[in-house]
Amino acid sequence: MAHAAKLGALTDDLINAIAASTPRKDARQFRHSKDSALRTFKTQQHVRVNQFEIDARLEGLLEKFHVLNNEPLADALKPRLDELAAIPNKWRPETLALLLALSDRPAEKTDINKALEVIPDQPVEQLTWAEIIADDPLTEEGIWDDVDIESDYSEHCAPSLSDESVGEPTTSTHSSSLDAQDVVSFARAFVVPKDSQALNKVKDLRDRMTGMHSDSEVTELQAARQVLAMLHGTPTDLFSHGSSDRIRAKYSCRIQNVAPSTSDRVLQEFALLGSQIMIVRQFVASSQQSVVLQSFQAAVQVRLHELGKVLSKFEQGFLQPHNSAVVSLISMHAEIDRTSAPLVHLASLIPDNSLRHNVQALQLLNRLFEQACSLQLIGEDDESASVSRLLLDCLSPYLRPVKLWMIDGKLIASNELFFVRSDDQHSDRGSIWHSRYTLLENADRSIFAPSFMQSITERIFRAGKSVMFLEALGRKPDVSERSARSLTISQIMQSIDNTLLPFSEVFTIALTQWADALEGSEITTLRKVLVSQCGLQTAIEAINHLYFAANGACFQDFAYAVFQRMDRGNGWDDRFLLTELAQTAFKAIKAVDPDHITVRVKSRSDHGHGAHQRRPDVMGRIVLDYSITWALQNVLTRATLAACQEAFTILLRLYRAQYLLNQQECTLNIISDRSNERRVKELMALRQRLSWFATTFRGYVCEMLSVVMKQLNTDLEATADVDGIVAAFDTFQSNLISKLLLHENLAPIRGSLLAMFDVYEDLALEWRDAVKQVSNHTSRPTPRQLVIQQNYSARRSRPEIDDTADLSEGEEEANSGQYDQRSVLSVPSLFKEYNRQLSFLLAGLRSVSRIEGEPAWIMLSERLQWGITATERR
Numbered sequence: 001m002a003h004a005a006k007l008g009a010l011t012d013d014l015i016n017a018i019a020a021s022t023p024r025k026d027a028r029q030f031r032h033s034k035d036s037a038l039r040t041f042k043t044q045q046h047v048r049v050n051q052f053e054i055d056a057r058l059e060g061l062l063e064k065f066h067v068l069n070n071e072p073l074a075d076a077l078k079p080r081l082d083e084l085a086a087i088p089n090k091w092r093p094e095t096l097a098l099l100l101a102l103s104d105r106p107a108e109k110t111d112i113n114k115a116l117e118v119i120p121d122q123p124v125e126q127l128t129w130a131e132i133i134a135d136d137p138l139t140e141e142g143i144w145d146d147v148d149i150e151s152d153y154s155e156h157c158a159p160s161l162s163d164e165s166v167g168e169p170t171t172s173t174h175s176s177s178l179d180a181q182d183v184v185s186f187a188r189a190f191v192v193p194k195d196s197q198a199l200n201k202v203k204d205l206r207d208r209m210t211g212m213h214s215d216s217e218v219t220e221l222q223a224a225r226q227v228l229a230m231l232h233g234t235p236t237d238l239f240s241h242g243s244s245d246r247i248r249a250k251y252s253c254r255i256q257n258v259a260p261s262t263s264d265r266v267l268q269e270f271a272l273l274g275s276q277i278m279i280v281r282q283f284v285a286s287s288q289q290s291v292v293l294q295s296f297q298a299a300v301q302v303r304l305h306e307l308g309k310v311l312s313k314f315e316q317g318f319l320q321p322h323n324s325a326v327v328s329l330i331s332m333h334a335e336i337d338r339t340s341a342p343l344v345h346l347a348s349l350i351p352d353n354s355l356r357h358n359v360q361a362l363q364l365l366n367r368l369f370e371q372a373c374s375l376q377l378i379g380e381d382d383e384s385a386s387v388s389r390l391l392l393d394c395l396s397p398y399l400r401p402v403k404l405w406m407i408d409g410k411l412i413a414s415n416e417l418f419f420v421r422s423d424d425q426h427s428d429r430g431s432i433w434h435s436r437y438t439l440l441e442n443a444d445r446s447i448f449a450p451s452f453m454q455s456i457t458e459r460i461f462r463a464g465k466s467v468m469f470l471e472a473l474g475r476k477p478d479v480s481e482r483s484a485r486s487l488t489i490s491q492i493m494q495s496i497d498n499t500l501l502p503f504s505e506v507f508t509i510a511l512t513q514w515a516d517a518l519e520g521s522e523i524t525t526l527r528k529v530l531v532s533q534c535g536l537q538t539a540i541e542a543i544n545h546l547y548f549a550a551n552g553a554c555f556q557d558f559a560y561a562v563f564q565r566m567d568r569g570n571g572w573d574d575r576f577l578l579t580e581l582a583q584t585a586f587k588a589i590k591a592v593d594p595d596h597i598t599v600r601v602k603s604r605s606d607h608g609h610g611a612h613q614r615r616p617d618v619m620g621r622i623v624l625d626y627s628i629t630w631a632l633q634n635v636l637t638r639a640t641l642a643a644c645q646e647a648f649t650i651l652l653r654l655y656r657a658q659y660l661l662n663q664q665e666c667t668l669n670i671i672s673d674r675s676n677e678r679r680v681k682e683l684m685a686l687r688q689r690l691s692w693f694a695t696t697f698r699g700y701v702c703e704m705l706s707v708v709m710k711q712l713n714t715d716l717e718a719t720a721d722v723d724g725i726v727a728a729f730d731t732f733q734s735n736l737i738s739k740l741l742l743h744e745n746l747a748p749i750r751g752s753l754l755a756m757f758d759v760y761e762d763l764a765l766e767w768r769d770a771v772k773q774v775s776n777h778t779s780r781p782t783p784r785q786l787v788i789q790q791n792y793s794a795r796r797s798r799p800e801i802d803d804t805a806d807l808s809e810g811e812e813e814a815n816s817g818q819y820d821q822r823s824v825l826s827v828p829s830l831f832k833e834y835n836r837q838l839s840f841l842l843a844g845l846r847s848v849s850r851i852e853g854e855p856a857w858i859m860l861s862e863r864l865q866w867g868i869t870a871t872e873r874r
Contacts, residue, residue, distance in 0.1 A: 011038055084096075231270075258329075310340075349368060436468075437461070437468070489514050547644040548644070551589055582599045603621075619757075661687065
């Protein structure tokens with residue numbers, strides 16, 4: 001009971017301290033908290049903290065540190081726990097339990113530097129001389145006496161010491177007895193005496209070499225040493241550097257037992273060889289920016305090292321006295337000349353340092369290739385193989401950006417050696433194939449690339465653009481093919497098992513196979529994407545219907561609707577209404593998307609007319625635009641669509657002529673009553689001629705458009721890449737311009753055609769005037785004739801002029817007067833104008849067809865020959 005009472009009192013104090021609750025404030029809540037706390041206390045199996053549970057939690061914490069790769073923290077905690085366990089303390093479990101309860105993510109928030117800090121040990125006191133003397137005073141007898149070390153030292157004295165040095169008395173160790181003479185004597189015991197005889201020989205040789213003149217005489221061994229030092233690139237007394245970095249012999253020295261002419265010739269040959277090697281050494285020591293030149297420097301450095309080994313062997317033979325070597329400058333020159341031949345060849349390949357570093361790199365690659373081919377042709381297979389290996393070493397860094405471009409479609413901005421340049425990264429996506437990347441060209445229009453790569457530059461350029469184009473379309477390159485693209489040119493050359501082929505052929509084959517391996521499938525994939533997914537064939541069919549009137553009924557509906565609005569007067573050129581007319585007319589065609597069609601009318605300032613035109617060319621101002629995706633705009637260029645627009649304008653003029661002729665059929669019954677009159681006969685004859693010309697020329701145009709379109713489809717089926725598609729459209733554009741007489745040098749013929757189409761407008765005015773006169777002379781006109789007369793009178797009062805521009809009253813009167821004057825022109829004048837223009841067309845076509853040899857022009861001229869009137873022929 002006492003324990004329960006004590007526990008209850010402690011529980012009351014605990015609740016008051018934690019919950020700030022008393023029986024007076026809330027008796028029910030206080031009683032509930034107390035009962036819950038007492039039940040918890042009574043269910044505890046241990047009065048204190050379970051020490052085994054605490055140890056298990058600490059072991060788990062250590063294991064957690066190891067799992068989280070926090071080894072330093074685990075290593076710092078483990079010894080501290082062991083040290084704490086060794087200290088007897090009954091409150092250790094409670095202390096550790098409290099620390100565990102207070103811990104907050106120790107693996108993340110613990111500062112490892114502070115955790116590893118160790119309390120420094122107490123400094124160890126250093127032993128001092130005072131303590132030593134205190135323990136062992138320096139009062140021993142004889143401690144300060146002199147020590148005779150002569151007997152001990154003489155046993156270990158060096159055998160080269162002179163007797164004088166050995167016999168010197170030993171100096172005293174006492175500081176007071178040490179003077180200057182004793183120091184010199186003591187130091188002399190450790191100095192090896194000089195060999196005066198050998199030193200005199202060296203001084204004599206030095207004096208003789210520095211005092212060389214034309215009568216100096218040296219041994220062949222001395223000259224050989226000077227030659228070897230010169231070839232090593234070190235200064236010598238026998239050779240000097242000239243003003244142009246050429247090495248020459250300083251003096252005409254005489255070599256013992258050698259004729260002067262022979263010695264002079266040998267030294268001059270060594271000087272020439274040293275000059276060539278010096279050029280190579282200077283190039284190796286220079287700083288180069290291009291990676292190709294740096295690779296060449298590294299390869300040349302290896303060959304210089306090999307030459308240095310050969311020179312060192314000669315020096316080693318001269319320095320070893322036990323070898324009986326015969327000193328011969330001639331034999332040494334033959335051996336060194338044979339060994340240094342590859343290095344001498346490299347001296348002639350070093351590019352001009354005054355050029356830009358990228359030009360130097362290309363010059364070096366071209367020279368290496370030409371040198372390898374030349375050496376093989378003259379039978380120097382070993383040297384040719386050495387130069388070819390050097391070419392491959394220098395070509396490897398040059399091909400790295402090429403490989404990156406062909407595989408990933410990316411360029412290194414700082415690389416000035418690659419022949420592909422990025423002109424505008426922010427250009428319109430509709431022209432990225434043509435304008436975003438370009439080929440760098442030389443002054444002679446050749447590609448800025450090594451001569452042996454000129455044949456594959458276009459393929460490299462096309463492969464990189466294909467990868468870039470596919471990425472723009474959202475298609476990533478196929479990574480699985482990259483393992484097959486890791487072959488190098490040297491590996492491919494080794495696989496070509498034909499030793500009879502020249503090096504140039506083997507290298508070209510290897511380079512071509514390397515380019516084939518890097519091209520991958522992106523080129524063909526891009527063509528398939530353009531044709532199948534981007535709708536290239538659908539766009540071609542739409543162009544055929546919209547611009548070439550493949551569906552004549554739809555094209556006629558659109559054209560006649562425009563002509564009717566045009567004849568009504570003002571407001572016909574509203575682009576929204578014209579666009580609606582076109583969309584309505586062509587919506588029945590499956591290949592045409594009506595929402596992509598827009599029609600607009602250019603202003604007079606944008607479309608001028610020549611002096612041969614009697615009235616504004618309204619048909620030439622009507623423009624039909626068809627929107628295509630940006631991917632197709634890269635192959636269907638603006639120039640191609642402009643040529644299609646010219647064909648559309650020609651068809652509009654032909655349909656306009658046919659439209660005017662069809663309108664005249666409605667009044668044939670009125671004018672036929674006066675068919676005996678001369679004017680009516682002439683009108684009927686002129687209308688017949690114009691109808692024949694419109695039918696003939698329209699048949700020619702439609703036939704040529706059909707031929708050109710069939711040729712385009714045939715060319716597209718034979719293409720294998722995007723450049724082939726672009727070339728097919730370029731051919732299509734060229735054929736279209738040629739067959740439809742759209743060349744700039746055919747402007748007079750086109751002017752004659754426009755004048756011929758003006759005759760149709762003049763005939764319509766004359767026809768209306770004739771119908772009006774016939775109707776006025778008819779006593780009892782029929783109701784239909786009255787309606788036709790009123791309609792034509794109203795149209796007659798509104799001449800066909802440009803309504804898009806605001807005209808002043810004076811200009812309107814001038815235009816009205818002009819058309820009124822044209823309306824009273826005689827029909828014979830129109831007939832004469834027709835024959836004149838037809839004759840000019842015929843003569844012009846025959847003339848240009850003889851020069852150009854275009855079969856279509858010959859065919860058209862033969863057809864037009866039928867239209868020459870009998871009167872004109874006579």
